[in-house]
Amino acid sequence: MSESARADWLRRLPKTELHLHIEGTLEPELMFALALRNGVTLPYPDVDALRAAYDFHNLQSFLDLYYAGAGVLLTEADFYDLTWAYLERAHADRVVHVEIFFDPQTHTERGVPFETALAGIRRALVDGEAKLGIGFRLILCFLRHLSEDAGFAALEQALPFLSQIDGVGLDSSEHGHPPEKFARLFARCKALGLARVAHAGEEGPADYVWQAIRLLDVARIDHGVRALEDDALVAYLAEHRIPLTVCPLSNIKLRVFDTLADHPLRTLLERGLVATVNSDDPAYFGGYVGENWQACADALDLTRAELVQLARNGIEASWMDDAAKTRWYAEIDTLAAEPA
């Protein structure tokens, strides 16, 4: 099979996106347009200068820019435009279902009402389902560098809108902010009927993955690549089919691994884990989900069977209903059966 035929096959493969921070899809061009629209001054003269600053050496160096960039998001229309731009890109990559994170505390701390962010994001997601056929779920992420009290305050603000939120997550600076800090908050979320996920084992140790499982009772682990340092944990994740939402290009940009050729994506599959491919903060990390798939296929020379397994894992790991799962498995199997 030629390289271009392989790329075309990969592009047509139905994909999910289960680890995507909507604030991390803010492209420099849109950031400057929103800054102009809202009378916000950015500390960079132009798009090129901003992009040149995207040279990260760890998670925190990225987060500092990411939170500053989100400062241009003020109105419901801003959140709509941001989300719609993302959905159009996802559609081009044949993403058929998204489960996206938003960080309400990043916005409410700046005086932007919770409902402004929620309304803009949701309106775009509803339009995306109607016009692009992309199914969706929405996940509210708590910022782990803030206090437990701040997390409870964010949950309080979300209470009138719980019917519009499918689950909660935990993101931001991992070092020094273990999942146990949020055990009571996540217990309250569980009692409210919210599904739970958490970033763990990105920069933090395998023990944080154990904590997320045991103390937060999560359905998935976001990143989780450092789980490979603990054989008992790998066995547990495999036995209980707890998925990992892996973000390969993010891991390279944030220096978790030196190059994609060193990335353990294949090892995760070989160890029987429900590993999935996702883009995390694509405007900052140089690639949307399609580019993550293609870059991994190239760098790791993934076989068609491995790519099919990754696509099936995305469906299994998602919170779409069973009828939708059956439909997408069948479509993936049809592509798997095409002559190579």
Ligand SMILES: Nc1ncnc2[nH]cnc12
């Ligand atoms: N990769 C990441 N890890 C933790 N928090 C984040 N917030 C946005 N992207 C993140």
Ligand SMILES: [Zn+2]
């Ligand atoms: Zn993330």
